[in-house]
Amino acid sequence: MVKIGVLGLQGAVSEHIKAIEKCDATAVVVKHKEELEELDGLILPGGESTTMRKLIDKYDFLDELKHFAALGKPMFGTCAGLILMAKSIVGYDQPHIGVLDVKVERNSFGRQKESFETDLDILGIADKFPAVFIRAPHIVEAGENVEVLAKHEGRIVAAQEGPFLGCSFHPELTDDTRLTEYFVHMVKKSKENA
Numbered sequence: 001m002v003k004i005g006v007l008g009l010q011g012a013v014s015e016h017i018k019a020i021e022k023c024d025a026t027a028v029v030v031k032h033k034e035e036l037e038e039l040d041g042l043i044l045p046g047g048e049s050t051t052m053r054k055l056i057d058k059y060d061f062l063d064e065l066k067h068f069a070a071l072g073k074p075m076f077g078t079c080a081g082l083i084l085m086a087k088s089i090v091g092y093d094q095p096h097i098g099v100l101d102v103k104v105e106r107n108s109f110g111r112q113k114e115s116f117e118t119d120l121d122i123l124g125i126a127d128k129f130p131a132v133f134i135r136a137p138h139i140v141e142a143g144e145n146v147e148v149l150a151k152h153e154g155r156i157v158a159a160q161e162g163p164f165l166g167c168s169f170h171p172e173l174t175d176d177t178r179l180t181e182y183f184v185h186m187v188k189k190s191k192e193n194a
Contacts, residue, residue, distance in 0.1 A: 005027075005028045009052055009061075011046050011080060016180075023180050024184075033059065040187050046134065046172075047080045049106065056084075072162070073190065079135075085098075087099070088141075100161055104138065105138060123149045125179060131167075131169035132173045133157075138152075138157055146160070147161070165183055
C-alpha cells in the first residue's frame with residue numbers, strides 16, 4: 001500500500017486524509033520535515049498560501065519539499081498548494097517550491113463571499129466533477145510540457161506536469177474522490193517504476 005502525506009501546517013488537512021483513506025491508501029499528517037522521507041506521495045492542501053509559506057520557513061521545510069520533488073515523487077497541490085508548487089506567481093518575484101511550470105494568480109475568483117461550486121470536466125479523470133472554489137487562484141500560463149486538465153470560464157484550473165498535479169479548487173471538500181483516486185494511482189505507478 002502506498003503512503004501519502006498531507007502537509008499538516010495549515011489548511012484542509014483532515015479532509016484530505018479522509019479522501020486518501022477512502023482510496024485505499026495510507027494517509028499521514030506531515031508535521032516534521034523528516035517524515036517526508038517515508039512517503040510515496042504528498043498533498044499540499046488548500047489554506048492561505050502566505051501563512052503556509054511562513055510556517056514552511058518556520059519549520060525549515062522548503063529545502064526538503066524541493067528535494068522530495070527532485071526525487072520525482074508525486075505532489076498534488078490544491079488551491080494554496082497549487083500556489084506553493086507554481087514556478088511563477090503574478091506580483092511576486094520568487095516562487096515557493098516552484099516545481100510545476102505554471103504561472104498563477106492568487107484570489108482570481110474573488111474573496112471568500114464569492115466562493116462557489118461548479119461541475120467541471122477534468123480531462124481523462126472525471127466528468128461533472130463538483131469543484132469547490134474558495135478564494136481560488138487560477139493558472140494564467142502553462143509551460144509547454146504541462147497538460148491542461150480543466151478550465152472554468154476560459155481560465156485554467158487544473159494541470160499536470162509529470163509527477164506534479166495542481167488544481168485551483170478543493171476536491172477534498174466533496175464526497176467525490178475521483179481526483180484523489182487519480183493522484184493515488186499516480187503515486188502507485190511512480191512507486192512501481194522507482
